[in-house]
Structure formats: structure tokens, C-alpha cells
């Protein structure tokens with residue numbers, strides 16, 4: 001058993017503390033915040049209370065924007081629309097049907113259901129396989145416009161541009177609403193704080209950092225993002241529902257695009273991805289706005305705009321991270337000491353019986369390509385490629401620049417890439433499957449340009465690579481993670497064990513390549529696609545990677561396909577070579593036979609037409 005100890009880590013302006021320290025810190029902060037909420041009505045006048053009630057509800061909505069945008073990288077302008085759907089569910093129900101306990105429940109359920117369904121549809125439009133990150137911004141910009149148009153065209157039913165006013169609704173004193181909304185906001189903020197520091201939260205950070213790489217680790221990113229959007233839509237519409245009950249007024253602005261954009265600005269100002277920043281920022285700005293905008297009605301918008309521009313230029317992370325970094329340096333040494341060494345992560349080799357590698361059928365190819373073609377318009381990049389790789393074979397794909405090697409890798413690992421042809425992994429046709437789904441067939445792919453998660457630590461990357469075999473917790477961080485023996489061996493032999501707590505972007509290039517290989521092996525694949533695994537490595541590192549690969553091939557029977565430009569390396573490790581030239585497979589045979597062939601010499605000297 002190998003044991004590696006983790007420690008305190010500053011990231012995004014907050015500390016990642018071990019669970020017991022974190023839990024205690026959350027409980028203490030939550031209790032303090034609840035005491036402040038309890039005292040509030042005794043020291044604040046009713047106007048300030050009503051301003052803060054609105055601010056608390058907007059802070060909850062800003063929190064949902066932060067979880068989507070700050071944590072997961074989904075830039076959304078739609079949370080205002082979901083707030084509006086919740087508010088109008090209350091307004092329409094109480095205006096047209098009346099207020100009873102039954103209608104409150106029904107309207108709230110309807111608000112949440114409609115919001116979640118709309119979010120699922122928006123998510124499906126924005127995150128279908130092949131959509132770019134621009135889609136979500138466009139789709140979520142359109143949603144508030146559509147919702148507001150529906151309100152305008154609803155005539156007296158929706159109140160059109162005047163909205164709905166003065167309906168009967170659950171009535172509480174302003175102090176009652178203050179306690180209710182304040183408590184709700186504090187508890188939701190505490191839950192979000194724990195959530196983003198859990199393994200699941202770190203996985204969302206990884207989606208933000210490098211979504212493509214997540215897909216190749218078998219993580220169904222679109223599904224996760226749609227589910228998160230639905231949950232956040234439900235919360236925003238609940239906030240809107242309560243808002244309508246408090247003020248007994250709903251208006252199109254509560255669902256509009258300007259409101260949705262304001263929420264994004266609040267999150268950017270507070271510090272996206274920090275949870276506390278957007279909440280505190282929203283409350284502060286709403287409170288200041290209520291007082292200053294009545295004194296300086298026209299100037300206030302300019303002031304807010306100027307603050308936004310100044311903060312974004314001087315502190316692009318927002319206000320909270322630099323403040324928190326300064327404060328955390330003054331953290332009591334007792335807390336830092338308590339945190340240090342208590343976040344131990346144990347990586348241990350899995351028992352053979354726990355390894356779920358796809359069972360290799362020695363009599364059929366582990367990877368089978370027939371007539372694979374790829375076209376970009378009229379440009380034929382791959383033409384009728386046929387390759388079969390048996391378990392235990394290490395096949396090198398060589399060819400000059402632009403021959404189509406990387407395109408071939410893409411076609412094998414993403415069902416939507418090829419133009420025609422059939423590809424089978426372990427006897428299963430990949431069809432139009434996504435990279436995540438193909439990973440479940442037993443395929444692992446590493447990338448030409450080291451494709452990692454810059455904001456994560458080495459151990460977090462390894463946790464992520466185990467997603468398929470171990471569901472990350474939404475409240476906790478795992479302290480024991482089993483890795484396949486092959487991954488453990490790479491970890492130990494490359495010295496990555498001493499870097500487990502270090503940030504990936506601080507690793508030297510050789511270590512990054514080793515981590516990339518360890519992550520792919522952690523998937524327990526039996527077909528490995530490696531795109532230039534030794535690019536940029538020293539001779540010693542190349543030798544080491546070569547030994548690891550031949551060991552995986554001979555001892556564990558993995559089918560390995562490797563793109564390489566270094567012929568010495570290829571001769572050292574491969575059992576077979578395939579030569580691509582201008583998208584055609586021109587040679588396939590024994591290493592020595594191919595290397596010594598006149599055709600290969602001519603291709604590399606540029607004398608082949």
C-alpha cells in the first residue's frame with residue numbers, strides 16, 4: 001500500500017481544508033450568519049429590512065449563476081428568466097385562482113416543474129454533442145427575451161407591460177420575511193460552499209477548465225451540465241416565487257434580459273466561483289442601490305458600470321479572492337496546523353479482482369477499423385483505412401506531417417468524427433457514440449498536446465480519472481482511492497508521487513506526460529491510443545515510457561496504438577508499423593520490414609507523389 005499525504009491548498013482565493021476542519025468552519029460561519037439574521041429585525045428599520053429581503057432573494061439567484069458560471073464555466077443569462085417564471089407562477093395563480101394553502105403548493109410545484117423542463121430544453125439545445133461554448137450564451141440570452149414577449153402578449157391574463165399587482169399571497173410581517181429569506185439564503189450558501197469543495201464540485205471545475213478532456217475520461221459532461229442547469233433553474237424560480245409573495249407584485253423586468261445580465265455582473269464583481277463573493281456582492285450592491293439610486297437616480301447606473309469596469313480591469317477575479325488571500329495569510333497558525341496533514345489521500349493498488357478492464361477476447365481484434373474515411377468538404381483526409389489490432393499488439397502509426405494520423409485517432413475516439421466506415425472496439429461498433437460512451441467500451445486516449453486541468457492538483461486529476469469506477473461525493477472528498485496496478489507503477493516510477501499536492505500547471509513537461517498516461521491507465525482500458533506520448537521528453541524519460549508501454553503490452557495484454565515521429569523509439573517498442581501518407585494506408589507490417597522499405601524512405605524524403 002502506498003500512502004501519500006495531502007495538505008492545505010489555496011485556490012481561487014479560498015482554502016481547501018480537510019473535511020472535519022471544513023465542516024466545523026462551515027458550521028461556525030453558518031451559525032454566526034444565522035445569529036446576524038436573527039438580530040437583524042431588532043436593529044434595522046422596516047425599509048432596510050425590505051431592501052435586504054429583496055437582496056437575499058437576488059443573492060440566492062446570483063448563487064445559482066455562480067454555480068453554473070463560476071464553478072462549471074456555463075455563462076448563463078437565463079437565471080433571471082427562471083426567477084421570473086417562479087414570480088409569475090405565484091402572481092398568476094393568486095390573481096386568477098386565489099390564495100389558499102393548496103394553491104401555494106400547486107403554484108410552487110408548477111414553477112419548479114416548468115423551470116426545470118425549460119432548463120432541460122435549453123440545456124439540450126446548448127449542450128448537444130458538437131455544440132460550441134457559444135451556444136449556451138446565445139440560447140440563454142434568447143430565453144429571457146422569449147419569456148418577456150410571452151408576458152407582453154398575455155394581455156390582461158399576465159398584466160402585459162404593467163405586470164400583476166396587489167394579489168393575495170402568504171402574509172408575514174417584514175421581520176418574518178427577513179428571518180425566512182435570510183435563513184434560506186444562509187443555508188443555501190452553506191450547502192453551496194460545501195458542494196463546490198466536494199469531489200463533485202472539483203469535477204465541475206474540471207469541466208470548466210477542460211471539458212473535452214473530461215469527455216475522454218468517460219465523464220458525461222453534457223448530462224451533468226443539463227442536470228445542474230435544471231437544479232439551478234428550480235432554485236432561481238423558488239426565489240422568484242418567494243419574491244412575488246413578499247411584494248405581491250410581478251413585472252416583466254423580473255424575467256428580463258437586463259436582470260439576467262445584472263446577476264452575471266454581481267457574480268463577476270463578487271468573485272466568480274467563490275460562492276461567498278457573489279452572495280456578499282449582491283447584498284452589498286442591492287443595499288447601496290436602494291439608497292443611492294433614490295438620491296442619484298441617473299448617476300447610479302453610471303457608478304455601477306464604472307465599478308464593474310474598474311474591478312474587471314484591476315481585479316479580474318472579482319473582489320473576494322484578493323481580499324481572502326490577504327486574510328488567509330493571517331489565518332491563526334492553529335487552524336493552518338490543524339489543516340495540514342489531515343487531508344491525507346491514500347492511493348493504493350487495486351486488487352486484480354477489483355479491476356474491471358474490458359475482458360479481452362484473444363481471438364478477435366481489440367480495435368477493428370474497416371473502410372474509415374474522413375472528409376472536410378472536398379478535402380479527403382482519410383481514405384478507406386483498414387486496420388485490425390489484436391490484444392497484446394503495440395502498433396505504431398507513422399507518416400509525415402499532415403498524413404492524417406491525429407485525425408485517425410479522433411475518428412476512433414469520437415463516433416461523430418468519421419465520414420464513413422465502421423470502427424469496433426472490443427467487438428462493439430462505436431456508431432455515433434460520444435467520446436465518454438466510447439470510453440466505456442474499453443478505450444483510453446492520450447493527447448498530442450498534454451491536455452490536463454490546470455487549476456487542479458495531481459491527486460485531483462487522478463480522482464477525476466476514476467470517475468467511471470467511483471462516483472464522486474457531493475458533500476465530501478475521498479481520502480482513499482484505488483488505482484489499477486499499471487497506473488500505480490507509472491506514478492511511482494516517474495516520481496509523480498512526490499508531486500501529488502502540486503498544481504498541474506507547475507509540473508515540468510515530462511511529469512505532465514506521465515500524469516496524462518497515468519490518467520488514461522486509471523480508466524482501466526484494454527485499448528490505448530497514445531498521440532506522441534514522448535514528444536518533448538528527454539532520452540531517459542523516453543526510455544522509461546517505452547519500458548512501461550512494452551510491459552503493458554506483454555504483461556497485461558493491452559492493445560496499444562501509438563503515433564510517433566521518433567523512429568528510434570518506434571523501433572524500440574512497437575511490434576508492428578502502419579504508414580499513412582496523404583490519408584492513405586500505404587504500408588502495414590513488421591517494424592524492420594517497414595522501416596527499411598524504400599517507400600518509407602521516399603515518403604520521408606518527400607519523393608513520393
Ligand SMILES: Nc1ncnc2c1ncn2[C@@H]1O[C@H](COP(=O)(O)OP(=O)(O)OP(=O)(O)O)[C@@H](O)[C@H]1O
Pocket residue numbers: 376379381399400401402403404405406407408
Ligand atoms: N478541421 C480541419 N479542417 C480542414 N482540414 C483539416 C482539419 N483538421 C485537419 N485537417 C487537415 O487534415 C490533414 C491531416 O491532419 P492531421 O492533423 O491528422 O495530420 P497528422 O498526420 O496528425 O500531422 P502531424 O504529424 O503534424 O500532427 C492535414 O492536411 C490537415 O490540414
